[in-house]
Each structure stands twice: as C-alpha cells, then as structure tokens.
Amino acid sequence: MVVTLIVVCEVGFWVLLAAGLATRYLLKMPRTGAALLLCEPLLEVVLLVVTAMDLRNGAEPSWKHGLAALYIGYTVGHGHRTVKWLDGHAAHRLGGAPRPAGPPRYGMARARHEGRIWLGTLVGAVTATVLLWLAILYVGDASRTGSLEGWMYAAWRTAGIHGLIALSYAIWPRKAPDEPVTKEREPVRVERP
Template sequence: MVVTLIVICEVGFWVLLAAGLAARYLLKLPRTGLAILMCEPALELLLFVVAALDLRNGADPSLKHGIAALYIGYTVGHGHRTIKWLDGHAAHRLAGGPPPVKPPRHGMARARYEGRLWLGTLIGAAVATALLLLAIWYVGDPARTTSLQQCMYGAWRAAGIHGLIALSYAFWPKKAPDSGRSRGEAVRDAS
C-alpha cells in the first residue's frame, strides 16, 4: 500500500504541476493555477498519514516506510526550487515571459549556487531524519527499526556526498573561458 502511494504521489506531483502551469499560462487563470500548485503539499501529508497508519496497524517498519520519509524530505528540501524552475520555463515558453535565468557556470558564483542546492539537500535529510526518528519512537522496538535507521544513514551519506561536491566548487572553481581570443593572442598581450 505504501509503495503504491509513493508512486501515486510522484505521479500526482507531476500531474498537479502540469495542471497548475497549464491553468496559469494556457488558460490564463493564474489564481486557479496557483491554487492547483498549492495542492502539492497535500500529497506529502497524505503519504505521511498513510505511512503512520500502516505502522499503527502493525506493519513491520521496512524500506518502504523509509523511502516515504526520504521522498517527503526531498520534496520539502527541493520541491519549491523544482516548481519555481518549471514555472519560469512555462512562463517563457507559454506566456512570452523572459527566458529563465541560468545558473552561474564559473567561479565563486557557481560555488554559492551549489552551496544553496546543498542546503536543500540538508533540509531534506533533516526532515527525513525527523520523520524516521518519529517512526522509530512510535514503533518503540529497536530490533524492528533497523531498515528505518539505514534510510536515515543513507540520507546523511547522500547529504555528505553532495556537500563534498558543492565544496569542490569552492576549492577548485571552474574558470571562465577567455573572451574568444586564441591562446597565442593571450600570450602576446601578456608580454
């Protein structure tokens, strides 16, 4: 049941997103589109309630409950950014809005951008951890909750790896390419 609901929530996320953007830009109903987009958190709430009820009804805590917590955490950490990004593209393609701003590609601006993405991953890991700790406390039997603990450790491993990648942009920033000059012209100008 929980696995099916995770799939339904993922599909529902994209269906609501498409419906909200279509209402905003194709049907020219911005308030209706916003109302549809605001239904997105209801999917995560539904998933949380069903997972809690599943545990309450005596289901053994398993990977499916951990994945539900990770899904909710990811949505909290990165859902807003995803919706904003897609909204910018829809506004540009469907309503003649300005092209969306692309992320910086070089230097410390790129490092700051990657750091903000990593903060979303940290928030997602923290939310997933809080939900998993609640589930572990709710079940009350450490022997039955090892799969939930593994999911929690997995969330923090992912956040750590993402943090190292983001940090690499600060220590080894990608340099901007020369402004169209050949290497020989740059050497001549330097002398």
C-alpha cells in the same frame, strides 16, 4: 501499499504541476493555477498519514517506510525549487515572459549556486531523519526498527556526498574561458592606377 502510494504521489506531483502551469499560462487563470500548485504539499501529508497508519496497524517497519520518509524529505528540500524552475520555463514558453536565467557557470557564483542546492539536500536529510526518528519512537521496539535507522544513514550519506561535490566548486572554481584576442586589422590600401 506504501510503495504504491509513493508512486501515486510522484505521479500526482507531476500531474498537479502540469495542471497548475497549464491553468496559469494556457488558460490565463493565474490564481487558479497557483491554487493547484499550492496543493502539491497535500500529497506529502497524505503519504505521511498513510505511512503512520500503516505502522500503527502493526506493519513491520521496512524499507518502504524509509523510502517514504526520504521521498517526503526530498520534496521538502527540493520541491519548491523544482516548481519555481519549471514555472519560470513555463512562463517563458507559454506566457511570453523572458527566458529565465540559467545557473551561473563559473567562479564563486557557481559555488554559491551549488551550495544553495546542497542546502536543499540538507533540509531533506533533516526532514527524513525527523520523520524516521518519530517512526522509531512510534513503533517503540528497537528490534523492529533497524531498517529505519539504515535509511537515516542513507539520507546523511547522500547529504555528505552532495556537500563534498558542492564544496569542490568552491575549492576548485571553474574559470571562464579566456576571450579570444582579436587583432586590429590594418586598413587595406588600394593602389589607384
């Protein structure tokens, strides 16, 4: 049941997102569209409540509960950025706004951008860890919660690997390509007869 709910929440995320952006830009109802976009976090609350109820009703803690915690963590860490990015593109395509600026491509500006994205992953790992830790305390039986602890390690491995990748942009910043040197053309002299 938990896996089905995760899938339903993911599909619901994209449906609410599409409905919110379409209402905002196609139907020209920005407040209603914003209200639909603000309903996105309710999906995670529903998932959290159902997961807790599943554990309370005696379900064996398993990978499904760990996956639910990681999904909620990812949404907390990266959901706002994803919605903001898509909103900028929808405003451009559907609302006539200027094209949103892409991420920086070179140098320390790119390193800072990658660092901000990594902070989202870090927030997601912290959120997932707190939820998993609360689930472990809630179950109260260390012999049954080993899989939940494994998901904590997975969250931190992911954050660590992503952190190393983000750090590599600061250590080895990509340089902008050199501008091609153009020679000044000499004026062409035309001989007159």
